[in-house]
Amino acid sequence: MSDSKSKPRRAGIPRMALEAAMTPAASDPVRRAMWLDALEQQLRPCIPPALSPHCRLANVAGERIVFLVDSPVWKAKLRLAAPELLNAARSIGLTVxxxxxxxxxxxxxxGRPARSTEKPVSEVxxxxxxAALASLTQPPSLDRGTTPGSHRDGEEDNP
Incomplete structure (x- = not known):
């Protein structure tokens, strides 16, 4: 048998998810994500309002700040706003x-649900x-006595 012992379980209240994520073993990626989120909140006012819902700060790597957009049109518009974003990033201490x-x-x-443009169908x-669907599925009834262009009892149209 080996002399190693397993670590005893700690009794008590389970830790909150963020507390568990902030332990030294896992804290670096979580802290970086929190820092990037705070940085995005500081830079978001510098992004044109029409562009804001279509872009997100992705990373800061060395002297480069990286944004994600959801189409090539927004990429072009964000590149036009790049000088203002660089000035804003430098003003908060980044060397980009x-x-x-x-x-x-x-x-x-x-996390945001897509807005539905569908409207509920009224009862009418x-x-x-x-009724329209029922009329399509029911064969035309022949007991009414007429078909288009004919009359009952063999009568003919008299002009």
């Missing part, structure tokens, strides 16, 4: 000289649709 913009297919606003519309 370049803005890189990358296009992503993933949604940029995670629902009944009209059901």
């Amino acid at each position: 000289t370049e803005v890189t913009v990358k296009i992503t297919t993933a949604p940029l606003q995670a 519309a629902r009944k009209a649709l059901a």
Whole structure:
């Protein structure tokens, strides 16, 4: 048998997820993500309002600040705003000289439900649709005595 012992379990209240994530073993990526989020909140006012929902700060790597956008149109518009973003980043203490913009297919606003443009169907519309569907599925009844262009009892049209 080996002399190694397993670590005893700590009894007590379970730690909150953030506390567990902030332990020294896991803190660096979490702290960096929190720093990038705070940095994005500081830079967001410098982004043109029409562009803001279509872009997100992705990283700061050396002298380069990286943004993600959701289409090539927004990439071009963000590149036009690059000088203002660089000035804002320098004013908060970053030593960046370049803005890189990358296009992503993933949604940029995670957690926000997409706004539905569909309107609920009214009861009147629902009944009209059901009646139209029923008329399509029922064969025309022949007991009414006429077909288009004919009359009952063999009568003919007299002009």
